[in-house]
Amino acid sequence: MQARNSANIKIIDVSHHNGVIDWKKVAADGVKGVFIKATEGVGYTDPKFKVNVQGAIAVGLKVGFYHYCRPETGNTAIKEAESFLAAVAGLAATLPYVLDVEGAAANIGAVKLTDWCQSWLETVEKRSGHRVMVYTGASFAKTNLGAKLAKWPLWVAHYDVNQPMTNSTWKRWSVFQYSSTGKVSGITGDVDMNEMDLGYWMELTGDAQNNPNPVVNPVNKQANEKTKEALKVLQSEQVIQSPAYWVENAFEGGTIRGDYAALLIQNMAKRLATPVPETPKPEQPKPKPEPEKPDKQPKSWTEIEKLTQAASVHVDVGGGGTGVLLKGGLLLTAKHVSKGRESVRIKTNSRDWYTAVLVSEHPGVEKDAVDLALYRIENAPANLPYLPVNTEQLITGQKLLTVQAEYTEWITRSGQLCQISTAKEPWEFDCSIPAQHGNSGGAAVNEYGEVIGVIVNLASMGIQKGSVRESVPGCEAVNLIYPAVVEWLKKNM
Structure with missing residues (x-):
């Protein structure tokens, strides 16, 4: 597992437990993205889910949604996946859909739990066409989650350390939750603090501008000619800063990751495609929205x-x-x-x-x-x-x-x-x-x-x-x- 890096991206995660959030202040405090709790088990949707999604997107934050799984209750992975997909339907997300697996889920045993998680991830990924990832604790990952899950990115929690505990399934983390007692403007009380690997952030967003401290490495890196030419095309279309920037950040151990560079090109090329205009449909009368139930407020x-x-x-x-x-x-x-x-x-x-x-x-x-x-x-x-x-x-x-x-x-x-x-x-x-x-x-x-x-x-x-x-x-x-x-x-x- 790699250590924290000042070039990485500041991310938080929230649920209804964080109360009413002033999203303008959150964005002004340097937060770039947020994972928002959507569901738990079968049939439970976080009461602040849609309010938090709307508030975060309105101030320009990138959002992703997470599901807290309850396999120990006897729920099937398919049922919980369907419950999650129903709750997030129609909501735009840039960051992945996340399976949060921890706590009592371990009671079903490591083999069954790994298979359960695999089923949830495959179901959500296939039915939504959206990226998925796994959230868990560092110790929990080491003890309970098997190699079948290695194909999906890891969001790992390990507090008060600079480098999380290693495990046999994942070599790297994509998101690191390093504290549960952080402070962010606009949120009362403690909040979970995370950093997203810069390369993973760019893979998801194509946003090089949010790298305040570009990595400068003395290792001599060389990309092949096809990669360089493709990157120059993207630069000419003003999609990326420069081929040198992307080459600088698409390497591992001194060697250019061709798969990484190709993925960056593929993601950026989507932005160059001109959408075919749709024939406008006759405007249908809008149904009257149902009045929203007021959120319950915790008591002292x-x-x-x-x-x-x-x-x-x-x-x-x-x-x-x-x-x-x-x-x-x-x-x-x-x-x-x-x-x-x-x-x-x-x-x-x-x-x-x-x-x-x-x-x-x-x-x-x-x-x-x-x-x-x-x-x-x-x-x-x-x-x-x-x-x-x-x-x-x-x-x-x-x-x-x-x-x-x-x-x-x-x-x-x-x-x-x-x-x-x-x-x-x-x-x-x-x-x-x-x-x-x-x-x-x-x-x-x-x-x-x-x-x-x-x-x-x-x-x-x-x-x-x-x-x-x-x-x-x-x-x-x-x-x-x-x-x-x-x-x-x-x-x-």
């Missing part, structure tokens, strides 16, 4: 803690447990907390007591139980606090919060989502909240103050800290957007 964790405490209740059955209040005077908890009782007594954070009557216990998935029970509070007051239920795709790494409602105190704990679904129980997810037995039946709450799951079991979680993976206390929770759970909630709420 202080506010989320207050809301979760207000909506969390102590379920006074046996050893007790926790439940969460939903809209309409409903109480959601775990079956093993309410123990099948037709009615339970609950205590709120404001120290009020209510009786809740059983509405339904989840029937399970085939022969397997799903640990959920739904109750309705008798004579519930109209101002009873509650939390909304999440309806969007879960994202690994997102911060979560829960409250354990004891008889006399309400205890807050936090962690992050580690794995979406498990092989044996796909309706559950794992998180690193250090839960206790009293957390059973309580809500796992996201950055929007929404209930994404109900805690049902204690477990140890493996999390990655830098290059070290360690085991920490955590828990399992029922995923409230799992289809069988969504259907049950809609039927009974």
Whole structure:
């Protein structure tokens, strides 16, 4: 792997986690291109995707789109490729479409994962006709991605080093993500910082003007006569600066890369072609655009803690447990907390007591139980606090919060989502909240103050800290957007 180089191009990557972005300030800060999150898994599109694409293109930035893959959930590569292609259809991109493979994807094993990635890349490349590339961590590439992927360019992440770790599949990187804590004008908080190899940038854009520090190398480089003549033609058409510039930057180890020079010529020649004018079609009436839904805005964790405490209740059955209040005077908890009782007594954070009557216990998935029970509070007051239920795709790494409602105190704990679904129980997810037995039946709450799951079991979680993976206390929770759970909630709420 090559080291960083001051001649390379400044690139960032963003998603909805970066909030509202002032793209004019980003461009003014020397950023030339941006990779924008489009999709994750099947059916999830980043809520800021199109807004970010439009904003970046409007200020002249080159854009590419990336897809965060979820093979560990059982999704096929074809389904995830189709989901990505549907989301990016009709949007112009200069930079590649990217497969982001990391984290829990390793759970399916290196051989299967390599084949899965190959299928996604080939499908997207063939159906879109657009360039594709692979994004991953340096350590992840070394351990989990095989030689079948070497034909596609690598975007590698390795923080706080000048030269990323080597691996047996790729000899060079095309993009290097060297920090996740960078600062760029127009973006609040940390942002991922990358540099794109200058030669790769020129291959994609034909833009020699964005090389502020042309490489000067004393090695004597000689191109063959056909290459020189072709480059002179392009210079005469004012497409490139000079043959010398392109020869200077199209070499490796002192030898001209003929394939590289030929590719540059091919890409530049496309700009010389005169398009055939199309016969204008009769103007069709434009459909009325659907009003855009306002983007959800994250809440402060202080506010989320207050809301979760207000909506969390102590379920006074046996050893007790926790439940969460939903809209309409409903109480959601775990079956093993309410123990099948037709009615339970609950205590709120404001120290009020209510009786809740059983509405339904989840029937399970085939022969397997799903640990959920739904109750309705008798004579519930109209101002009873509650939390909304999440309806969007879960994202690994997102911060979560829960409250354990004891008889006399309400205890807050936090962690992050580690794995979406498990092989044996796909309706559950794992998180690193250090839960206790009293957390059973309580809500796992996201950055929007929404209930994404109900805690049902204690477990140890493996999390990655830098290059070290360690085991920490955590828990399992029922995923409230799992289809069988969504259907049950809609039927009974």
